[in-house]
Amino acid sequence: MPPRSASRLLNASSRRGLFFHQPGVTSSPPLSPIADRHHQQLPNRLSLARLALQASCLSTHSSLGIFQPFGLPAAIDMPKRKTTASKSGGAATTTRQSKRNKTTTTTDPQPTPSPTMPPIPKAKEIFTPLPPSKTNRLLEPGPILLVSTGSVPDGTHNLMTLGFHSMISHSSPTLVGITLGPWDHSYSLLQKTKECVLCVPNVRMAEKVVDIGNLSAADLSDGETKWGRFGVEVVEGERVRAGLVGGEGVIGNLECEVEDERLVGGYHFWVVRVVKGWVSRENFRLDGEGVGGEEGDGDGDGGRMMHHRGDGSFFVGGREGVLDLRGRMTKWRMLQD
Structure with a gap:
């Protein structure tokens, strides 16, 4: 036109x-000033x-x-998109070309690995498979423990062997986690008293520790205890009613109170708080030196802990197995005595 x-x-x-x-102006009378x-x-x-x-x-x-109107063109030229296929057979890429700056932007789908990258070996080529049910053989080897529960005054004190435990917090408060389930007689005693003692034996008690673990309290006759059956000395503590383990085969005892039971129902995992600690003068020294020899030369068995490997065998620590890097460990020096 x-x-x-x-x-x-x-x-x-x-x-x-x-x-x-x-x-036009309406002839009807106004309704109100606001309407006006x-x-x-x-x-x-x-x-x-x-x-x-x-x-x-x-x-x-x-x-x-x-x-x-207003001299505008009938159509506005917009940047056009065009799709091109890669000559190497890869995925198509989309480009947008602008008439103003004549630049082209290309989107690469994914970077390809460098051809010079060496092949990554498979796990089965390097390691031997370990069933999940046997992973405790790697993680368990802390010192084997004897757990004392019940009450010495009323004659309900019991003793069991324990390999599943872990440190949780070393101070404010000192917390330790132990796995103890209803299949153990000590479970009901711990539920009742909320107290226990964790005893660290040395290698001199090795056979006795295994025998205590093999015997269930249900197999004892009336009035009999594991303490009496195996000739374990009972020592009275200061903070708990459970008995401490005495004798030359002991490195130390930790009096504990139950701190947290939230994981007991699902995992049988108890968090206990150490309220008092004791170590043997003959079998343990805070300076880390070996103890227990005939004349204090550090060559005896009094300070050698046993570490359960999860299959009935143990490896035993000793002075020859201690790598002293206390001078090198500067970050946690406040933990050294």
Whole structure:
């Protein structure tokens, strides 16, 4: 359509109120001052709405090729996308090219590994498979413990062997975790008294420790205890009613109270707090030197702990197996005496 015809169409449409409309004054009486102000603002709002409608109509006519208002082009060139396939047979990439700066952006799907990277060996080529049920053979070897529960005054004191335990916190408070389930007679005693003693034996008690672990309290006759059966000396503690283990085969005893039972129901895991600790003068020295020899030369068995390997065998510590790096360990020096 010629520009003059488009102009006449605009003028005629305006006169007919197609794009602009000036509402007349109504003859009805006003309802209230608030209504008066609302009616006074209404023509302006309607005019703005019709301006927006006019712009929409002009844009529609322009896209149809009827006329092009304000000298705008009939169509706007947008950046085009094109998809190209890789010559090497890889995934197609999408590029966008702009007419203004003539730049091309390419999106790579995924980086490919370097051809010079050496092959990574498989685990089965390096290691021997270990069943999950036997992983304790790697993690268990802390010192084997004797756990004393019950009460010496009322004659319910019991003794058992324990290999599943771990340090949780070394101070404020000192916490230790032990695994003890309902299959053990000590479980019910610990539930009742909330107290126990953890005894660290030395290698001199090796056979006795195994025998105590083999015997269930249910197999004892009335009035009999494991203490009496195996000739274990009972020592009275200061903070708990359970007995401490005495004799030359003991390195130390830890009097404990139950701190947390939240994991007992699901995992039979008890968190106990050490409230008092005792070590043998003959079998343990805080400076880390070997003890227990005939004349204190450190070559005896008094300070040698036993570490259960999870299969009935033990490895035994000793002076020859101690690697002293206390001077090198600077971060945790506050833990050294």
